[in-house]
Amino acid sequence: MQLLDGRKLSKKIELQITDEVKKLKEHCGCTPGLAVVLVGQDPASATYVGMKKKACDRVGFYSVTHDMPENISQEAIERTIISMNENPSIDGILIQLPLPAQIDTTKLLELVEPSKDVDGFHPFNVGRLVTNLDGFVPCTPLGVMKLLEEYDIDVKGKNCVVVGASNIVGKPMASLLLNAEATVEICHIHTDDLKRHTLNADMIFVGVGVINLITPDMVKDDVVIVDIGVSRTTEGKLVGDVDFEAVSKKSSYITPSPGGVGPMTIAMLLSNTLKSAKINAQKKKLD
Numbered sequence: 001m002q003l004l005d006g007r008k009l010s011k012k013i014e015l016q017i018t019d020e021v022k023k024l025k026e027h028c029g030c031t032p033g034l035a036v037v038l039v040g041q042d043p044a045s046a047t048y049v050g051m052k053k054k055a056c057d058r059v060g061f062y063s064v065t066h067d068m069p070e071n072i073s074q075e076a077i078e079r080t081i082i083s084m085n086e087n088p089s090i091d092g093i094l095i096q097l098p099l100p101a102q103i104d105t106t107k108l109l110e111l112v113e114p115s116k117d118v119d120g121f122h123p124f125n126v127g128r129l130v131t132n133l134d135g136f137v138p139c140t141p142l143g144v145m146k147l148l149e150e151y152d153i154d155v156k157g158k159n160c161v162v163v164g165a166s167n168i169v170g171k172p173m174a175s176l177l178l179n180a181e182a183t184v185e186i187c188h189i190h191t192d193d194l195k196r197h198t199l200n201a202d203m204i205f206v207g208v209g210v211i212n213l214i215t216p217d218m219v220k221d222d223v224v225i226v227d228i229g230v231s232r233t234t235e236g237k238l239v240g241d242v243d244f245e246a247v248s249k250k251s252s253y254i255t256p257s258p259g260g261v262g263p264m265t266i267a268m269l270l271s272n273t274l275k276s277a278k279i280n281a282q283k284k285k286l287d
Contacts, residue, residue: 020274129179158203161205225251
């Protein structure tokens with residue numbers, strides 16, 4: 001069994017991005033800019049936003065957080081997004097999810113300028129991904145693909161089971177795997193007899209937030225396991241969706257959780273923002 005070490009790879013990617021940011025500043029005086037919208041007092045969301053800000057600081061990005069109260073109106077958030085769309089110093093816009101119940105999340109995601117949609121959630125970028133065209137890809141599944149690539153794990157022709165069908169992880173994960181010529185099966189909360197599906201998998205990608213959902217009797221020998229789930233036990237420990245200790249004994253490769261996919265998500269957010277900044281720098285050069 002070999003660990004797929006997302007922490008190690010994310011540090012390597014951050015160093016590469018830091019170098020590219022320096023070159024961008026030298027050549028055109030441009031600093032990549034990321035704006036984050038944070039609504040309410042959800043502790044997990046605040047933690048994630050803090051981690052993203054620290055990552056921006058490490059690589060030399062400009063970042064700003066629009067911290068908004070829980071009871072903010074839809075219109076107020078929309079005005080903020082429109083302002084960020086029009087701000088030339090902002091290359092990427094991130095709306096931290098989930099949002100309070102009174103907010104229409106879909107409408108806000110659709111309001112973000114697709115060229116600044118570094119989370120890859122706008123329907124324009126979703127369509128580009130599904131049709132295998134260049135665009136912004138959601139950070140978590142993109143990070144998973146980079147992690148597999150780093151360890152020379154080829155998905156082409158492999159039986160890949162994706163457990164979870166969210167717009168943020170499951171669906172884009174399946175699209176990326178299809179684009180890489182894997183044979184893909186998507187399972188979800190209504191799937192009957194999950195074990196029947198996972199036992200045939202060469203690779204399992206699971207991200208539903210259910211502790212110990214995947215157990216050793218559900219996987220074949222030498223399976224590749226990518227655990228995207230994050231949950232907190234009653235003791236406060238962060239764990240994934242896979243019974244790591246038991247399943248790792250049957251795996252050829254497995255991600256730890258935490259320390260596997262999470263760091264890669266932030267690394268890909270930085271990568272997408274840099275990509276946007278480079279495009280914008282080129283536009284300014286042509287202007």
